[in-house]
Amino acid sequence: MSSSTTLWYFADPMCSWCWGFTSTFEKIKSEFDEKLKIALMLGGLRPGTTEPMSASLREDILHHWREVHKMTGQAFNFEEALPEGFVYDTEPASRAVVTVAEMAPEKIFPYFKSIQSTFYLKHIDVTNGEKLAELAGDQGIASDKFLVNFESELAKQKTLQHFQAARQAGVTGFPSLILQDGDDYQFIAKGYRPFDQLQELIQNWLEQYAAVN
Numbered sequence: 001m002s003s004s005t006t007l008w009y010f011a012d013p014m015c016s017w018c019w020g021f022t023s024t025f026e027k028i029k030s031e032f033d034e035k036l037k038i039a040l041m042l043g044g045l046r047p048g049t050t051e052p053m054s055a056s057l058r059e060d061i062l063h064h065w066r067e068v069h070k071m072t073g074q075a076f077n078f079e080e081a082l083p084e085g086f087v088y089d090t091e092p093a094s095r096a097v098v099t100v101a102e103m104a105p106e107k108i109f110p111y112f113k114s115i116q117s118t119f120y121l122k123h124i125d126v127t128n129g130e131k132l133a134e135l136a137g138d139q140g141i142a143s144d145k146f147l148v149n150f151e152s153e154l155a156k157q158k159t160l161q162h163f164q165a166a167r168q169a170g171v172t173g174f175p176s177l178i179l180q181d182g183d184d185y186q187f188i189a190k191g192y193r194p195f196d197q198l199q200e201l202i203q204n205w206l207e208q209y210a211a212v213n
Helices: 016-020 022-032 055-072 091-103 105-122 129-138 143-150 153-168 195-212
Strands: 006-011 037-042 176-181 184-190
Touching (some): 006 022, 016 055, 037 091, 091 129, 091 143, 129 143, 184 195
Parallel strands (some): 006 037
Antiparallel strands (some): 176 184
């Protein structure tokens, strides 16, 4: 198998379907982590949003959350979710993940999940840099150093590069999974799919490339 074989996971830490995908993705990592590289690409769900959400938008989003809960069984805390005046800007949370990836690459997936669980279960404002720094501290990353890096222009540019890469790859929704070997790539998920389907697709890809390399 080529060392360039990569499974790209395109996601956003404030995407409810990505939160619902957590168990499935963890099963994928557990089964295939030693067979290919697994990498996270921040897609950018609602980056740069500046307006507080309206009551109707809040209801629409909560409706989606309930659909995710019903389909995946993932836990949500619906009580007092998305308080009045909340600005659903996903850029800071994505930039926080990019920052952690630069500072401690091995922490990227645990940190990503910590933002998700904090947002969907505890209603902590993960658009706030100080809160994101606290979560980094929980992962053993110095909060003060995190904040310096998080607020840098370099972190903002790297995050924008993630968003641009997602668009260039043709990703239009999250979660999405792309398998890549050299110049060859294939979408295996555009949106939520159960583990058994993805397991088969990934295994078939690996067998195909093992046969020709």
